[in-house]
Amino acid sequence: MNSYSVEALVLRARALGEADRVVTLFSRERGKLQAVARGVRKSASRFGGRLDFFTRLHARLHVGRTFDVLTAVRTVRTVWERLVDPQVFAAVSYVAEVADALCEPGLAVPELYDVLCQFQDAVGAAGASDALLAATEYHVLRALGFAPELDACSHCGAALARRPLAKARAWLSPRSGGLVCTACLHELRAEAPAASDAFSLSAALFGRLRTLRDATLEQAAALEGGADLRRATRPFVTATMGRTPRSLTVATALTSPRRNA
Ligand SMILES: [Zn+2]
16 A cells, blocks of 8 residues: 545645656645655646645645655645735745644644634635734644643743733733743743743733634634734744744735835
């Protein structure tokens, strides 16, 4: 048995030789994998546009020495027509880059596959919004076991429970993994004042962040104040990746409101 089938999303593609292409897929069954599509850059290719960026597909592959070889591809869903919008393209590029960077090859994470499919569905239905991206950031991190802690202090473990927030603000530290209580905030700042990455949110915004956590991506996309929510979720992505995603600078530029609009 040297062949197998997967359902997957196309995260990335690059040219190989004269006519071939290497695609990075994120599959439900096997996680991230690279496969070669032979002859795909010739006009008569049997794969045609079925390997377009962020297309969801059923693929059959044959095990190869360096890369497995795609032998059959069927499109499940594509949002290609949406990607002509630069904002949508930037948003999808960002999500694909984050998923690619945070996933180990050959490690299945079906929860993440589901999040990416929900993101694709939401983008296909309504395009990209900051609220959708904030929710996607949170849900991608959670699927990978890096969910920002929003119920207890991520440093000492003390439950927030029903205690009021100090001065009606919630403090979060991406490096600590989420919420930090007032005592730990002082401790972290005293230890290394310059290294503290803690930032605060109003109680109302923190409440919306918890709503976003518990909502589906489709529901979250309708939340108000998406840009504020992203200011809370994005630092957790950057901290988890250990760097600023390349596509983020483009995405930020595109989604910022025009100053003189
Ligand atoms: Zn604490």
